[in-house]
Structures are given as C-alpha cells and as structure tokens.
Amino acid sequence: MKAAPFAYVRPGSLEETVAELSRDGAKVLAGGQSLVPVLAMRLGRPSQLVDINAVPELDQLTSRDGALRVGATVRQRRLQNDDLSARVPLLRLALPWIGHREIRSRGTVCGSIAHADPSAELPAVASCLEATMVLTSARGRREVAAGDFFSGALSTAAEPDELLTEVSFPAAGPGEGFGFGEFARRHGDFALAGVAVRVTAGDGDRPTARATCFGVSDVPVSADVSERLGAALDRTGAAPARADLHRALGDLMEEVALDVVDTGGDSHASPAYRRRLVAALLAREIARAYADATRSREGSTS
Ligand SMILES: Cc1cc2nc3c(=O)[nH]c(=O)nc-3n(C[C@H](O)[C@H](O)[C@H](O)COP(=O)(O)OP(=O)(O)OC[C@H]3O[C@@H](n4cnc5c(N)ncnc54)[C@H](O)[C@@H]3O)c2cc1C
Structure with missing residues (x-):
C-alpha cells in the first residue's frame, strides 16, 4: 500500500514551523520511524507533513x-x-x-x-x-x-x-539509583512489559522508590513503592546483599503488579503473564536501584 497524497514543507525556523502546523491536517515529521509506517498503512492521512529537521534551534x-x-x-x-x-x-x-x-x-x-x-x-x-x-x-x-x-x-x-x-x-542527584528492565520476545521488539525505577536513599531516612511500568496499560503507570521497599528492608536489614533484597521484594511486587496491569491482554501475552513479568522485573530492578542509590549516597559523603 502507498501513502495517501500529502503536501510536504521543510521550514528553516521555529516561527515558520508553528505557522505551518496551524494549518488543518498538518502533522510533524521528525525521524519518520513511526510516522512513515502509519502513512504507508494508511492508518493516518495528514494533508501536510511539516519536516522539522532543518530548524537549527x-x-x-x-x-x-x-x-x-x-x-x-x-x-x-x-x-x-x-x-x-x-x-x-x-x-x-x-x-x-x-x-x-x-x-x-x-x-x-x-x-x-x-x-x-x-x-x-x-x-x-x-x-x-x-x-x-x-x-x-x-x-x-x-x-x-x-x-x-x-x-x-x-x-x-x-x-x-x-x-x-x-x-x-x-539530572540525578546524590543518593539516587536507577533500574530499567523489559521483556520482549526478540531484542529490538516492543516490550511485552517493562519497568523503570528510581530509588532515593537519604541519610538516615527510609529510602523512597518510584516505579513506572509500560506495556501494561494505555499509558505508562507509575506507583510509589517506597513502603514496599521499606517492608523488604525490614526483612533483610538496611544493608542487604542485592540478591537477598531481590528475593525479599518478590511477593511484595506481585501486589503492585495486580494494581498496575490493566490491559485485557492480546495475542502476545495474557494479563496474568504480564503481571508475572512486571512483578519479576520490579523486584530485580528495585534491588538494583537500591544498591546503586546506596553506592551513590556513600560516594557523595566520602
Ligand atoms: C522496526 C521498528 C522497531 C521499533 N522499536 C521500538 C522500540 O522497541 N521501542 C520504541 O520506543 N520505539 C520503537 N520504534 C519507534 C521509534 O522509537 C520511533 O523513532 C519513535 O517512536 C518516533 O520517533 P520519530 O522521531 O521517528 O517520530 P516520527 O515517526 O517522525 O513521528 C511519530 C509521531 O510523533 C509526532 N511527532 C514527532 N515529533 C514530534 C514533535 N517534536 N512534536 C509533536 N509531534 C511530534 C509525529 O507527527 C507522528 O505522529 C521502532 C520503530 C521501528 C520502525
């Protein structure tokens, strides 16, 4: 299938770009990696593409x-x-x-x-x-x-x-640590489910932890998982080996996965399978982010 006909403009300034975008049916063309397939499959029919690649600013x-x-x-x-x-x-x-x-x-x-x-x-x-x-x-x-x-x-x-x-x-501050993980059938495919994690380990305070899950709903879903990280640390002690914290987080993350996964499932994975993926990824990546955060806090105080 070929794209439906469209006009193409390549403005050289931001002012011109926004003027072109104010026309009915205009659409931004950036890298084209998502838009071009959409056009080729006629899932979208913009009347004008505004190529932003010649705008220096x-x-x-x-x-x-x-x-x-x-x-x-x-x-x-x-x-x-x-x-x-x-x-x-x-x-x-x-x-x-x-x-x-x-x-x-x-x-x-x-x-x-x-x-x-x-x-x-x-x-x-x-x-x-x-x-x-x-x-x-x-x-x-x-x-x-x-x-x-x-x-x-x-x-x-x-x-x-x-x-x-x-x-x-x-930008990351002292005492912050991060984790990111996903599961796809082949590397490079869109993820069946994935997680991004940020942990902040303050001096003497309980750490705070925020997790965002993707591939599990219409939008990225964020959750404050500080209490659950605190509960896992109650089991392991405040300076656990990463593997011990990973284990202690396991069942606590199953509860989080129940809340965040709200897709009805598709041909690639059922909701139950996505919940298992999310729980496993969260436990692993929160443990990693906590280790990273405590290292970063110690580095900033030494
Ligand atoms: C084979 C393949 C595999 C891919 N795998 C992944 C993957 O694993 N993970 C992933 O995240 N992505 C993946 N992508 C998509 C890729 O990351 C795209 O680059 C990205 O989604 C869109 O960026 P783009 O610059 O190409 O935007 P375009 O394709 O040019 O535009 C995409 C959409 O965003 C709009 N748009 C673009 N820029 C702006 C802007 N600045 N302001 C307003 N609207 C704008 C366009 O109008 C269009 O609607 C894959 C793509 C392909 C072809």
Missing part, C-alpha cells in the same frame, strides 16, 4: 539548571552516545532497548514521547523521572508535566498545532 542538547534538555530533532542514538546523558542514568539504561541501532539513528527522543506508544521506553522514563514537556505553537509556549501529558494509547495533551520543542529530564 531544535537540535539542541544541553544541561542547565539541574536538567538535561533534549530538543525536538535530537536523535535517540546521539543522546545515547553523548557524555551529557550520564547526568540522567535512567535514559542511559533505557535507550539501548529501543528497536535497533538503525532505528535509534533516525528516531528522535521527542518523537517517541509525542507518539506515546504504550510499549515504548522513553514515555516510561519521562514518567518515572517526572520530566517536563515544552510545547510550542503560534499561540505561545507552555509546559506540561509528564504525569499530565500521556492521555491514552498514542494520544497526549499536545494539541494538533503544538510542537514538542523540548523535553527536560531532571
């Missing part, structure tokens, strides 16, 4: 004010290979799981977040870290928190005339 990758700011045309592979991504370790853990190198060489970070596939890695990372989305249109600029951005499968709070110009990810 959208190609910015910067670190300031405690955040990593990723512009609209920054490729996934560029971020993966850039030293700046070390400031957001969860991104470093997640990026290699996206498709294959060729996909990451063209696909953009913002494009993946704007596309909002429920099984995609980057929306989950953005949700776990409570990233900020910057949207720009001819009407102005606004910021939307990740928690308010994903509204359903392949749908977000962005209006059709709005461009996701930047995503701002908070």
Whole structure:
C-alpha cells in the first residue's frame, strides 16, 4: 500500500514551523520511524507533513539548571552516545532497548514521547523521572508535566498545532539509583512489559522508590513503592546483599503488579503473564536501584 497524497514543507525556523502546523491536517515529521509506517498503512492521512529537521534551534542538547534538555530533532542514538546523558542514568539504561541501532539513528527522543506508544521506553522514563514537556505553537509556549501529558494509547495533551520543542529530564542527584528492565520476545521488539525505577536513599531516612511500568496499560503507570521497599528492608536489614533484597521484594511486587496491569491482554501475552513479568522485573530492578542509590549516597559523603 502507498501513502495517501500529502503536501510536504521543510521550514528553516521555529516561527515558520508553528505557522505551518496551524494549518488543518498538518502533522510533524521528525525521524519518520513511526510516522512513515502509519502513512504507508494508511492508518493516518495528514494533508501536510511539516519536516522539522532543518530548524537549527531544535537540535539542541544541553544541561542547565539541574536538567538535561533534549530538543525536538535530537536523535535517540546521539543522546545515547553523548557524555551529557550520564547526568540522567535512567535514559542511559533505557535507550539501548529501543528497536535497533538503525532505528535509534533516525528516531528522535521527542518523537517517541509525542507518539506515546504504550510499549515504548522513553514515555516510561519521562514518567518515572517526572520530566517536563515544552510545547510550542503560534499561540505561545507552555509546559506540561509528564504525569499530565500521556492521555491514552498514542494520544497526549499536545494539541494538533503544538510542537514538542523540548523535553527536560531532571539530572540525578546524590543518593539516587536507577533500574530499567523489559521483556520482549526478540531484542529490538516492543516490550511485552517493562519497568523503570528510581530509588532515593537519604541519610538516615527510609529510602523512597518510584516505579513506572509500560506495556501494561494505555499509558505508562507509575506507583510509589517506597513502603514496599521499606517492608523488604525490614526483612533483610538496611544493608542487604542485592540478591537477598531481590528475593525479599518478590511477593511484595506481585501486589503492585495486580494494581498496575490493566490491559485485557492480546495475542502476545495474557494479563496474568504480564503481571508475572512486571512483578519479576520490579523486584530485580528495585534491588538494583537500591544498591546503586546506596553506592551513590556513600560516594557523595566520602
Ligand atoms: C522496526 C521498528 C522497531 C521499533 N522499536 C521500538 C522500540 O522497541 N521501542 C520504541 O520506543 N520505539 C520503537 N520504534 C519507534 C521509534 O522509537 C520511533 O523513532 C519513535 O517512536 C518516533 O520517533 P520519530 O522521531 O521517528 O517520530 P516520527 O515517526 O517522525 O513521528 C511519530 C509521531 O510523533 C509526532 N511527532 C514527532 N515529533 C514530534 C514533535 N517534536 N512534536 C509533536 N509531534 C511530534 C509525529 O507527527 C507522528 O505522529 C521502532 C520503530 C521501528 C520502525
């Protein structure tokens, strides 16, 4: 099948881009890795594609004010290979799981977040870290928190005339640790289920832990799992071997999986199988993130 006819424009400035996007039926073309298949299968019929790849200010990758700011045309592979991504370790853990190198060489970070596939890695990372989305249109600029951005499968709070110009990810602080894991039938396939985890180990305080699960609902689902991590540490003691904490978290994560998995299942996996995957991944990745967080806290105080 071929794509339905469409007009194509390649503006050279942000001002021109948002003017073109305000036309009825206009759609952003970034890396094309999701949009082109959608066009080829005629699942979408935009009247005009606005190619954003010639707008210099959208190609910015910067670190300031405690955040990593990723512009609209920054490729996934560029971020993966850039030293700046070390400031957001969860991104470093997640990026290699996206498709294959060729996909990451063209696909953009913002494009993946704007596309909002429920099984995609980057929306989950953005949700776990409570990233900020910057949207720009001819009407102005606004910021939307990740928690308010994903509204359903392949749908977000962005209006059709709005461009996701930047995503701002908070840089990791001392005492923070991260975990990321997913299960797919073949490496590079979309995940059947996956988890992103952030643990903060404060001085003397109980650790806090936030987990975001993907591939299990229409949107990434986040849960505060601090109490359950605390309950596991009551069983193991405050400085457990990772394997012991992993074991202690096992049954506690089964309860979390019951809450977060709300898909009716599909030809790839039943809800019950996804719950088992989520529970196993959460236990493993929270144990990993806790070990990482305590190392980071000790490194910052020595
Ligand atoms: C074989 C294959 C395997 C893949 N595997 C994975 C995987 O495992 N995990 C994963 O997460 N993804 C996977 N992808 C998708 C890939 O990550 C895409 O790159 C990504 O989903 C979209 O980014 P893009 O820059 O290519 O956007 P495009 O394809 O250009 O656009 C996608 C959609 O987002 C909109 N859009 C893009 N950028 C913006 C913006 N800045 N502002 C507003 N709207 C915008 C477009 O209008 C379009 O609707 C795979 C793709 C392929 C072809």
